Amino acid sequence: MNPIRTMVVSSAIEAKADLPALSRHADLNGCPWHDVKAMLRDVGLRPTRQRMALGWILFGKGDRHLTAEALYEEATRAKVPVSLATIYNTLHQFTEVGLLRQVGVDGSKAYFDTNASSHHHFFVEDANELVDIPDTDVVVGKTPLPPEGYEIARVDVVVRLRRKS
Numbered sequence: 001m002n003p004i005r006t007m008v009v010s011s012a013i014e015a016k017a018d019l020p021a022l023s024r025h026a027d028l029n030g031c032p033w034h035d036v037k038a039m040l041r042d043v044g045l046r047p048t049r050q051r052m053a054l055g056w057i058l059f060g061k062g063d064r065h066l067t068a069e070a071l072y073e074e075a076t077r078a079k080v081p082v083s084l085a086t087i088y089n090t091l092h093q094f095t096e097v098g099l100l101r102q103v104g105v106d107g108s109k110a111y112f113d114t115n116a117s118s119h120h121h122f123f124v125e126d127a128n129e130l131v132d133i134p135d136t137d138v139v140v141g142k143t144p145l146p147p148e149g150y151e152i153a154r155v156d157v158v159v160r161l162r163r164k165s
Contacts, residue, residue, distance in 0.1 A: 035059075043097035053080040054090050058100070063115040065103070065130040071112075103130060105158060120157040133159065 036055035040047040057074050072087045091112050094100040101113040105123050111130050120133040138157050
């Protein structure tokens with residue numbers, strides 16, 4: 001069976017989200033702790049201990065896709081004292097300022113992508129995993145006209161995959 005393609009129009013991300021999170025900041029020096037602090041300050045977020053620790057976990061391993069629950073597990077293993085509610089709040093704050101990109105799958109699970117640039121995703125159903133598709137590899141045809149008073153913020157294409165039987 002062919003993969004099912006789902007188009008989701010999502011919330012806006014600032015224009016600078018077209019660059020990977022750590023590389024779009026001028027005052028980075030290669031020290032992950034310093035770089036996360038600079039990243040947070042650059043987008044107007046106060047670098048609290050919890051934001052710093054979660055930012056270090058999120059952005060210290062390159063581009064990746066995490067659920068709130070997966071980040072909570074990593075934070076727990078790293079001995080970061082944080083609640084799941086704080087994880088959700090922080091992920092949404094990071095998304096609002098363009099550090100992360102939220103990708104919805106089936107309306108029931110949200111993934112947070114540390115690569116906030118314009119691109120699309122494969123969703124591997126068996127593994128519950130997202131894999132990046134370069135923006136240039138997907139051509140979206142005519143998009144619908146938004147209702148009066150609205151504009152299209154972004155179009156996300158999620159191509160669902162499963163192993164052939």
